[in-house]
Amino acid sequence: METSLNYTIWILILPFAAFVLNGLLSKRLPNQVASAISIISILIAAALSYYLAFVYFTDIGKAAETFMAIKAFDQTWLRFTESLQIKIGFLVDPISIMMLIVVTTVSSLVFIYSIGYMKGEKGYNRFFAFLSLFSFSMMGLVVATNLFQMYIFWELVGVSSFLLIGYYYDKPSAVSASKKAFIVTRFADLGFLLGILLLSYYGNSFDFLEISSDNGAAVSQMGGITFMGMSVLSWALLLVFTGGAGKSAMFPLHIWLPDAMEGPTPVSALIHAATMVVAGVYLVARMFTVYSFGAPDVLEIVAIIGAFSALFAAVIACTQFDIKRVLAFSTMSQIGYMMMALGVSGYAAEGLGFTASMFHLFTHAFFKALLFLGAGAIIHSVHTNDIREMGGLRKYLPISHITFLIACLAISGIPPFAGFFSKDEILAAAQMHGMIYFGVGYLVAGLTAFYMFRLYFMVFWNKNQPAESKVHESPSVMTIPLIILALGSIFAGFVPFGNLITTNGQVLETEFHVSLAAATVGIALVGIVVSYLFYAKPSDRPERIAKSLGGFYRTVYQKFYFDEIYLFITQRIIFGIFSAFIAWFDRNIVDGTINAIGWLTAWISSRIKGLQSGQVQQYAYVFLGGVLIIGLVFFYYWMR
Amino acid sequence: MDILTLHIVVPVLTLVGISLVKGQNMTRWTAAVGMGLQLLLSVYLVFSYLDAKGISPETEVFFTRSIVWFESLNIRYDIGVDGIAVAMIMLTSIVIFTGVFASWELKNMYKEFFIALILLSAGVFGFFISQDLFLMFLFFELAVIPMYLLIGIWGSGPKEYAAMKLTLMLMGGSALLLVGILLLYFGAGALTGTPTFNLHELAAVDFPMEIQRWIFPLTFIGFGVIGALFPFHTWSPDGHSSAPTAVSMLHAGVLMKLGGYGCLKVAIYLVPEAALEMGWIFLILTGISVMYGALGVIKQTDLKYINAYSSVSHCGLVLFAILMFNQTAMNGAVLQMVSHGLMTALFFALIGMLYSRTGTRLVHEMGGLMKTLPFLSVAYVLAGLASLGLPGLSGFVAEMTIFVGAFQNSDLFHRVFTIIAISSIVVTAVYILRVVGALLLGPIKKEKFMNLKDATWYEKLATVTLLLCIVGIGLAPLWLSDMIMNSLESIINQLTGL
Amino acid sequence: MIKGIPFEHIMIFSTLLFFIGVYGFLTRKNLITILISIELILNAVNINFVAVNVYLYPEALEGHFFALFIIAIAAAEAAVAIAIFINLYRNIRSINIEKVNEMKN
């Protein structure tokens, strides 16, 4: 069985090779060749992934009614101690396959879409090189067999995200956005790393399967050791979650995500909507056994942060006017949903939240990628990000319009689109765990429908474009991916997730709650109707509402001033006080001491130098005096 | 002649060659050919070491040779290498090779410059092959003294001040070191009857605690000064910023590693009990170094100062790891020495190249260089990424090994300092990205930057050589890590008292 | 050996001569007078050598030869010294020892 999976290594190697090739030869290759290299490599990887999924779910995966985790290969890369080794491997289990499918599918479509979107841009080849690097890193992350491999690729996706956000590197806003994204996630990764180190120290392994084997027995001894009121295991898992929260833009580490929209839109679609930002969810899901058995308290925190982020982002999304920022906050909100679902989930039979979370991750990838690519098509056509300057575009961009509408319906949870099914499961899981989560989830569902249709109406309806407008539909290389993703958004909800992806690999019986579904659809419809009333036609109603909310509206519009708080802490306190103090201290105290020693020596020597007068007679005095003193001393002893 | 002695003979022959030839072109080509040979020799050494180790895995030191030098004082020309020394020799020959190309266009007294530079490298090679403390000290001094001339004559800015400060501080350190070495020598004489400088004979001597308590701080600080141990690091920013490019490369890339190597092979290997007892004091200092260097960078505006402080931070990590007293962390320390040596050499080379084009080293005066100097900029970004520990580049391997090793000490004191040290990676990311952002990205700041010329062939050669090594170690670290790990056995045995 | 003269007397005599020379060396400021004092010191030493040779080791001639050599060296020294003095005098119009500090600094 091991040998039959050897081909999986090509899933990793091909995009990497494309990156190396495009990266080294970016100056020499013609644009078509460069994009062809990247696209062909990712298409082959996608094909292999689909084949792997097919083989796994129908043939090799199942043993005794349970989906098993299989290591396709696991090669030692760096040896710390006998038991602690970084290995590079390929783990095949339901969630890794699900993620592989998502990553390769969205990547392929985004790659193809980019041919049109990036046409004529400077650094076209570089763009494809970075995209290939990202795909490689993301797949490496997904199939990681151990924590450290995940950390390695975790960092690599971080850096590819950095490179792609800063793609327009001569634009200062893009540069600072990329820096911000990297540094914030890096800060979160510090937590992840510490978590890994703690876990591995007590568990004596990095391997996911070993750590979570026997329901986390390997690390359960950590539960006994406590530090500041929480068991070390909880601390470790909380730290690991910090890493996930940073990558997934959970409150309060979310500040980088809206700014990350400075990157080209395909990048936002691929990285900051469909794949990389859900890595945090994936991480928690990957370690779910350990969380569930070792630290339910941390899971509670995960749920709280997820729920809060979902609400927080949804509220902000209602006030933004930049089309990509609205989508960014919507992403954050949806990921908060997934996190919450994980947090409220139990194990085995109570594992609905887990399944729902993965399900939502899956469906979300399709419709959110679709939303971003649609937004990209719109921006490509009208050359602005501001939805106040759009309006009435439905006539000019028919395909974008239809696909965007489908995505909006999907994210709002209108049946039979994909989002309905996954969202319904999440809400059911939340309801089982606690009403407060359900309440938040329910509210967010309504808000989501509202702000998505606010976006939809403002872009495609509202006022009309000026008659002489030259806005036209994008080329087919961009619209075809839209159509494919729209199909995905319609049908992804029918995948029987309960049968495939569960906490313990066994089939989870999911039931359909008619009343819950009705309620969800109801609130979504309310949201849609409200936004229709506000935004379908030009009106001053939104303005008036905003005015009446006053300070609260402004606070929300300014994203609760989080950027400013962070800026204050970093610029003023850390750079302004600590760094400046150290720079001063080093130059004046430490170096000053050294210089003072040097000065003192010079001073003493200048004093002593006076003895070296050059006056022979003075020397003679000293010499004779010295001789006499020695003589007298001898004499004294001789006399005794 | 044995392969190790050749490592000294080749630079010396190159020196002779340089002094015989005439003209800039001949001089630099002689230097390049000589150092190229040296590089090949080192590569050959690595392979023959791996071969020899494969045949007899139990042996610690290979290619040994012992020639009596001063019989009455029991000073011997004792040479030999273990995996650590092999790694360091490899690093040195890479850095000196690229350093020659980095000073390709030097106009002013080029002959003397190359002579001093290669003399310095000969000292470093000698240091790493020595198994005798006297010899080691001799080569140490040989490596330090040309530095004074190199900075004082070919430097820039307040070069006399910097050269004087650097030399005096390093000399101060080596004075302490000498006292420590003499204590070891006479201590061994008093305890066993024959005073000796030989490392392994000294290791076998069981010094009483009262002497060890003197020897350890003397040797550790003595080597620590050159390893930029807080608060003895202030020579580094001034020295590096005044030094010419190749000297900065060699100094930060290799000379600072003598400190770490010496601390490991002398301070800890020879007096393990005192090391275990007093290590915590120095652990605090190194912990401060790591964080202090990193935070100190943020406010700097001169590229060389930036790199000098970041070297303080990274070299602090080396000493920090050594003081963790376990095999993994020490392995990480050596890896970090290699990795930092490569990337800091690359940094200084690139800074020199940028400086020669833009005429400034101040970050805020540059901007948007990515547009006009794509090759150098990409190299700079890669060096930066290596420095902040991106997987796939050498920095990650070293740092992770250190952190995992450091985490094996589970008491609160070590934990706290480990976490402080780990936190430095975030600060590192901050300053690296700030510099990269200000320097390379964004719009082009000045009109005159519009028509700068990108790297010439020799600059490309230097850059690519270093980059290849960084990427090579980053992608396939296992052989290097294992090579070092196997050579740490004896030190660990000393520490655990086996 | 001089009849009737005890060895100690010669020694006392040469010691006194020596210290007179030393006194001159220390108090004089004119370079030539310092040279004169040095000659006196050397002379005292010579007498000492000769006396020791004659009284204590009559079978050897070391003292004699040492005295001979010292005279030779003193002559050479005087020649060089005086050449320097004259040169100095031409340069700085003085042969006062306290003013001769050109080499310093």
Place this chain on the structure above:
Amino acid sequence: METYIFYILAGAILIFALLSVTTRRVLRAAVYLLFALGSTAGIYFMVEFLFLAAVQLLVYVGGVVVLIIFSILLTSQINDRLEQPEWLKVMATMLLVVVGAGLSLFVIREYDFNISETAMTAPTVSDIGLKLLSYGPGGYVLPFEVISILLLAAMIGAIVIAKRMKEND
């Protein structure tokens, strides 16, 4: 008779020496030195070191002192008087000299010299010549050669210094 001559000579030497180091006229100091050195030659005669005495007269009296007198004539006015040394300096030097002399004299008094009973046979000039050029035991050929070199060097040195002096003018 010889006893008296010795004491007279010794006394004369001491007095001339003293005068030589205290007089305030340089030329007189040189003349007193001449007398002191000449009297020393007398002492050498008394111990029958005739050759040495002759050398003393020739080299010192005839050479060095003449040289000194010439240099005095070249460098100072005949009527110049040396400045009086400072009182403090004189006292300090006196102290030093007296203590030193006292110490030496005390040592001389205390030490038991082993006076040889055998009479000295005065060396003849041919003895001296042979000894100077012999390399066996008691031979002085090496110091002789060294002195030759030294004299040569001194001669060259003196010439060079004198020459440079002229260039400077």
